[in-house]
Amino acid sequence: MIGSAFIGAYHSRYGTASGSPGYARVPRAASPKQGQAGRLRTQACTPNHTRLGFSALMNTKLPALIAAVSVVVVLSVSTRAQQPAANRMSPNALVSDLYTQHNHKHSPFFQTRSRALLYKYFEKSLANLIWRDAITSKNEVGAIDGDPLFDAQDMEIKKFAIHSPRYEAGRALVDVTFENFGEAKTITFIIGKGTGGWRIRDIIYSQGRTLLGELKESR
Numbered sequence: 589m590i591g592s593a594f595i596g597a598y599h600s601r602y603g604t605a606s607g608s609p610g611y612a613r614v615p616r617a618a619s620p621k622q623g624q625a626g627r628l629r630t631q632a633c634t635p636n637h638t639r640l641g642f643s644a645l646m647n648t649k650l651p652a653l654i655a656a657v658s659v660v661v662v663l664s665v666s667t668r669a670q671q672p673a674a675n676r677m678s679p680n681a682l683v684s685d686l687y688t689q690h691n692h693k694h695s696p697f698f699q700t701r702s703r704a705l706l707y708k709y710f711e712k713s714l715a716n717l718i719w720r721d722a723i724t725s726k727n728e729v730g731a732i733d734g735d736p737l738f739d740a741q742d743m744e745i746k747k748f749a750i751h752s753p754r755y756e757a758g759r760a761l762v763d764v765t766f767e768n769f770g771e772a773k774t775i776t777f778i779i780g781k782g783t784g785g786w787r788i789r790d791i792i793y794s795q796g797r798t799l800l801g802e803l804k805e806s807r
Contacts, residue, residue, distance in 0.1 A: 679753040679760035679779040679786050682709065686788075687750070687764075690737050697736055698722055711780055711787040717803040731806030732799075737764075737775070739793045744769050753779070759789065 677685065686709050689695055696705040700722050706715035721730040734741040746767045753760040762777040776792040791799040 677786060679777070680750055680762050682779065682786050682788070683762045683764065683777050684750050685709075687737060695737075697732065707787075709788055711782070711789050714789060714800055714803075717800070721803060721806065731803050736791065736799055738766070738768060739773065739775060740768050742769075760786065 686696075690697070696702075696709055697718065699705070700719075703715065703719050706718055709715075710718065718732070721732055724730065735743065738745065748766040749764070751763040751765065753762045755761075758780060760779045760781070762779060764775045764777065766773055773794065777788055778790045778792065779786050780789040781787075789800075793799075
């Protein structure tokens with residue numbers, strides 16, 4: 589009786605392999621072929637969304653990841669390409685670019701729209717004085733009363749040349765020569781090298797006059 593009661597309780601709790609009263613069947617170890625078939629049945633019964641989850645995730649995320657990396661690379665290259673050109677210019681190339689912009693009506697002089705344009709060519713102290721003169725003169729004649737790149741108010745320029753720099757301690761000197769109405773002239777640019785590259789420190793005109801000196805006198 590006790591044995592029958594125990595067996596009945598066991599069956600009631602755990603059941604039997606067939607679902608009918610009796611001892612529970614102990615599963616036999618599957619053979620390799622049966623094991624492979626079992627795995628295939630398990631895979632076949634696995635929902636598609638479970639088996640394809642990782643693949644779907646990669647299909648969704650991978651293009652976005654590639655696009656993000658591409659953007660970072662492009663921005664990095666673009667940032668290097670867009671660094672101020674003056675940072676990579678030699679002293680005479682800097683002077684040449686200044687004259688080019690001046691001749692194309694993009695001179696940093698006599699404008700109040702961008703102080704950064706002055707910083708591209710001049711050291712900060714000189715750039716700030718040029719900027720101040722443009723602001724305070726209010727489209728009238730200020731300390732700079734002519735064309736500072738030709739030291740004249742009227743011009744008929746011929747035989748224009750920018751010469752190779754002469755280097756001294758911490759600076760370079762670049763001579764610009766030309767004829768204005770048949771008169772030979774020489775303007776010398778003093779260019780210092782800082783962390784941002786070469787920048788114009790001062791401009792020397794005839795008779796020892798300098799752009800920096802004239803701007804300081806007007807203060």
